[in-house]
Amino acid sequence: MSSSLGYYGDTAMKKIPGGVGGYDVPNGVDIRGRYDEEFAKILTKDALIFVAELQREFRSHVKYAMECRKEAKMRYNSGGLPGFDPATRHVREGDWVCAEVPPAVADRRVEITGPVERKMIINALNSGAKVFMADFEDALSPTWENLMRGQVNLKDAVNGTISFQDKARNRVYKLNDQTAKLFVRPRGWHLPESHIFIDGEPAIGCLVDFGLYFHHNHAPFRKTQGQGYGPFFYLPKMENSREARIWNNVFERAENMAGIEKGSIRATVLIETLPAVFQMDEILYELRDHSVGLNCGRWDYIFSYVKTFQAHPDRLLPDRVLVGMGQHFMRSYSDLLIRTCHRRGVHAMGGMAAQIPIRDDPAANEAALELVKKDKLREVRAGHDGTWAAHPGLIPPIMEVFNNNMDDKPNLIKTMKREDAANITEEDLLQIPRGVRTMEGLRLNTRVGIQYLAAWLTGTGSVPLYNLMEDAATAEISRVQNWQWLKYGVELDGDGLGVRVSTELFGKVVEEEMARIEREVGSERFKKGMYKEACKIFTRQCTAPVLDDFLTLNAYNHIVVHHPRGPSKL
Known part of the structure; x- marks a missing residue:
């Protein structure tokens, strides 16, 4: 591995010709993606200076966090198990709460997610969901075209000018008067952006996603998205509170640069790694001025369970279709997240409904829809304040389930009965899942x-x-x-x-x-x-x-x- 690339490994990329024109880049910044006039409106010199400043200020912290991940993996591969940290017991037992949830995003009972593709953004914002999470991470292939076009699309969406002409269907898509609140999910700390080099090494992908979006949209966002704080983000793939602290510092740096009030930026953290479930209080504490909750990223959580226990032959998973919320370790994870969030005064968001309509088989479609509604009924009765859906067709039935079980309240944060989270043990969270392997x-x-x-x-x-x-x-x-x-x-x-x-x-x-x-x-x-x-x-x-x-x-x-x-x- 080239030392100049650090923790990103061999991600160097051939220099791509710029075509007509070129980007106006500050010292130390090298853009290796193709030139495009629309992209140049995103990759302005000021925006690149902001991204470069973030990288220079935080890259050593990110590299150290990635080294800590390696050390933790070595412990697990040597037979160790993740667990609650005795050194932060005072945080878990402390009587503190996060900043009050802004009224603009108090009601998040159904959220839709999808990539930062132009038509998708319009349809999702018009879907009837309370929130749209625009994704630069797992739902997006990080090509130069996708990333930069996504920034263009989001800028137009925040300004309210986004439209899309579908020539094949002879239809123009535009935003409705009422739209979902916009959250943006940047990539995880581990992913590089090799189309942009800063001081000779690939940019940190999430700082590119966050930096470009925030730089161009923090002012118009606060005008067009209604009263309340913002912009809003989802933060993926964290493993501990150290990584949350970096994000908190990035937010404070951005707020200071923009001259906006501390705590304006708000974020929901996806708890989608096994180590992170033992640090939920600590993660919220680090982000307490900027947090609006945690989310059960349950598919990645299953992936993380296998990865964490890759050297443990006694922890083999059954068929992945059997690893659902009925498994004790998954249900314990969800319950602990709800109790932790409500104790700290923020949203506890449920998992993804990935089903899409089965248009050529009404019976199969109805059966699938019943499974979705059953899963969402379990979530709202457990105390989740909202949930995720992958398709606009799922919004009405899921919304109905949550409406029928929330008594017209925007969320369950203050009304949900809070049991003591301490009765969920490390053993509950680590219980081996049961089922066949076929x-x-x-x-x-x-x-x-x-x-x-x-x-x-x-x-x-x-x-x-x-x-x-x-x-x-x-x-x-x-x-x-x-x-x-x-x-x-x-x-x-x-x-x-x-x-x-x-x-x-x-x-x-x-x-x-x-x-x-x-x-x-x-x-x-x-x-x-x-x-x-x-x-x-x-x-x-x-x-x-x-x-x-x-x-x-x-x-x-x-x-x-x-x-x-x-x-x-x-």
């Missing part, structure tokens, strides 16, 4: 993982697969579970009774599932797509002797970016 589970992991990665490599990060809207979290679960089963040679249940997962068996499954994918998508689309490249990457990661921390970090070097002289790879 050949169909291995096949589904392989089929979904390859298809998602093939789409991601060609610039699509939110992918409809088998009536679900999938993002990177599903691909991660699929990958690490295959890796875990292969590493420990698990014996399959059901039709595969007595059969152990081996490299040979996996190779056969990959071959057969690739044939099935080709049949399902059609030979022409299969040939034009990047299915073979995705298969190689996915297979390599599943069979690697050492588990890669993130599929997307490894695959980032394979994204194809386009510029005036043809394609080039990162």
Whole structure:
């Protein structure tokens, strides 16, 4: 690994010709993405100075946080278990609360999520949901086009001028008078932005996402999004309160730069890593002036469970479709999050409903919808103040469930009965999930993982697969579970009774599932797509002797970016 690239590894990228014109960059900043007049309105000199200042001020803190992740992984791989930190017991037991939730976002009972794609932004803001989380992270493939076009789209959305002409349907999409509140999710601390180099190393991806968006939109946001504080963010992939402290310092730096009141920026943290569940109080405490709650990022949480216990053969997961909220460790995680948030005066947000309408099968669609409503009824009765949906078609039925169980209150923060969170123990949060491991589970992991990665490599990060809207979290679960089963040679249940997962068996499954994918998508689309490249990457990661921390970090070097002289790879 090149020392100049630090914790990002080998993410250097070939210099891309700028085409006509060029960006006006400050000293120390090098833009390696193609030139575009629209992008230049985002990549102004002042905006790049702000991003560079953030990187220079916080890069050493981020690098140290990533080293701490490595140290924690070594402890877990040596047999250790995550748990509550005795050194911060005073924080967990202290009688403190976060800053009061702004009235503008008091009601968040249904939130819709999706990538920062232009039509998606309009439809999501018009969907009837209370909040739209615009995503630069798991639902977006981080190509230069996607990232910069996303910034352009959000700037237009905040200004209220965004529109989209669908020529195929002869339809123009515009914003309604009433729209959802806008939250933005930048990438996690671990992801680089190799289209922009600062002082000779790749920019920190989340600081690019946050910095560009905040610089251009903090003033118009506060005018167009209604009364209350803002802008609003979702923060992903954190593992401990140290990482939350960096975000808090970034927010304070940004507020100071903009000359706005401390605490104006508000953020919800996704609790989607196993180590973070033991630091929820500490994370809220670090962000107490800027917090509006925590969210159950349950798909990534399952991925993190496998990754955390990759060296623990006694903690093998069953088929991923069986690892739901009925599992004791998942239910305990949700309950602890609710009790922690309400004790601290902020929202406790529920998990994702990834279903999409099944238009050609009304019976199957109704059955799927009933499962969604059952899951959401469980969430609101448990005390969640709101929940997530991936498709506008789910908003009305989910809204009905929450409306019927919230007594016309905007949230349950002050009215929900608060039980003592101390009765949820480390053992509850670490209980081994129960269920079978089957050949169909291995096949589904392989089929979904390859298809998602093939789409991601060609610039699509939110992918409809088998009536679900999938993002990177599903691909991660699929990958690490295959890796875990292969590493420990698990014996399959059901039709595969007595059969152990081996490299040979996996190779056969990959071959057969690739044939099935080709049949399902059609030979022409299969040939034009990047299915073979995705298969190689996915297979390599599943069979690697050492588990890669993130599929997307490894695959980032394979994204194809386009510029005036043809394609080039990162």
